[in-house]
Amino acid sequence: SQELEQSPQSLIVQEGKNLTINCTSSKTLYGLYWYKQKYGEGLIFLMMLQKGGEEKSHEKITAKLDEKKQQSSLHITASQPSHAGIYLCGADTWGGSNYKLTFGKGTLLTVNP
Amino acid sequence: GAGVSQSPRYKVAKRGQDVALRCDPISGHVSLFWYQQALGQGPEFLTYFQNEAQLDKSGLPSDRFFAERPEGSVSTLKIQRTQQEDSAVYLCASSPGLAEETQYFGPGTRLLVL
Numbered sequence: 001s002q003e004l005e006q007s008p009q010s011l012i013v014q015e016g017k018n019l020t021i022n023c024t025s026s027k028t029l030y031g032l033y034w035y036k037q038k039y040g041e042g043l044i045f046l047m048m049l050q051k052g053g054e055e056k057s058h059e060k061i062t063a064k065l066d067e068k069k070q071q072s073s074l075h076i077t078a079s080q081p082s083h084a085g086i087y088l089c090g091a092d093t094w095g096g097s098n099y100k101l102t103f104g105k106g107t108l109l110t111v112n113p
Numbered sequence: 114g115a116g117v118s119q120s121p122r123y124k125v126a127k128r129g130q131d132v133a134l135r136c137d138p139i140s141g142h143v144s145l146f147w148y149q150q151a152l153g154q155g156p157e158f159l160t161y162f163q164n165e166a167q168l169d170k171s172g173l174p175s176d177r178f179f180a181e182r183p184e185g186s187v188s189t190l191k192i193q194r195t196q197q198e199d200s201a202v203y204l205c206a207s208s209p210g211l212a213e214e215t216q217y218f219g220p221g222t223r224l225l226v227l
Contacts, residue, residue, distance in 0.1 A: 004155075033215070042117070042204060043156070043218040088155055100169065101146075101216060103155030 004089055006104035013079050014112050021074045021107045023089035029069045031092035033101065038085045046074075046087075076109075084111045115139070117219035119205050125225045126195045134190045134222045138207030145188050146216060147180055148204040156204050162188060195226045 005024045013019050023032070031050050035043035047056045049065035049072060056063050060077045076083055086108050090101040118137040126132050138145050144163055148156035149172075158172040164185040173180070177196075182188040192199055202221040208214040 035218070040220075040223070042119075042220040043206075045215050045217060048215055090155070099161060100158045100172075101148075101156075102158070105153070105155050 004091055004102060004104035006087075006089060006107050008107060009105070010108040010110070012110045012112065015080060016078055019076050019079055019109070021087050021109070023072045023074070023104055025070045025091060027070070029065065029072070029091050032063075032065055032069075032072045033090040033092075034063050034072070034074050035088045035090060036085045037088060037106070043088060079109075079111045081111045081113055084109055117205055117207055117217055119203075119219040119222050121222060122220060123223050123225075125227065128197060128226055129194050130226075131191065131193045132195055132224065134192075134203050134224070136188045136190070136205030136207075136219060138186065138188070138205070139209075139217060140186075142207035142209050142217075143185075144208040144210070144214070144216075145182055146206040146208075147188070147190050148206065149174075150202040150204055150221070152201075159190070159203075192224075195224075197226050200224055200226045 003026045007022045033048050034046040036046055037043050047063045052067040052069045054065045062075045065072045086106040088103050088106045090103040120135045146161050147159040149159055150156040160173055160180045161169040162182040165182050177193045179191045202223050204218055204221045206216040206218045208216045
């Protein structure tokens with residue numbers, strides 16, 4: 001089965017600082033999804049990456065998928081308290097069809113004002 | 114339109130009790146997924162529906178777990194004779210089509226088995 005390792009497990013930053021969360025796969029990633037989860041809530045879709053070298057941005061969040069399609073990073077610029085939450089990476093385990101996502105354990109982000 | 118909704122949001126059950134968790138997907142979404150999320154873990158796949166057909170139930174942990182989507186829209190996850198290890202958040206997700214579509218998640222049902 002495909003395993004996803006996220007690092008760090010938790011992160012505390014001061015408001016305004018930049019940060020990066022990593023997601024590494026033991027197998028080639030056919031589709032990599034980033035979600036955000038707040039306690040007691042469901043997952044909020046952030047971005048999806050499919051092609052090696054692909055990079056997407058939304059507001060102050062940028063996600064990249066490396067050329068080998070085994071590692072993805074999520075970068076937040078000038079963090080704000082609203083960015084706090086659990087960031088989860090999920091991967092398509094069926095080689096091209098969106099199905100049966102496998103998730104990492106998540107990275108807990110705290111942003112101190 | 115509205116997102117994925119789930120009910121109840123919280124459920125406390127006594128060990129041995131049967132529970133039913135409901136998911137209302139986004140209208141018109143073909144695919145529906147159930148995931149189980151234990152505390153401090155990422156969601157784990159349970160089962161997948163394409164319209165009313167249950168195409169994959171490989172993630173259901175035991176035969177006490179049963180899911181259905183009889184009319185291809187609302188889905189119910191039923192757990193019989195609940196055990197303490199069933200305590201988790203149960204997440205439902207739906208996607209518009211059949212492949213390579215983003216899954217949109219509901220708020221989850223937090224189940225606590227005492």
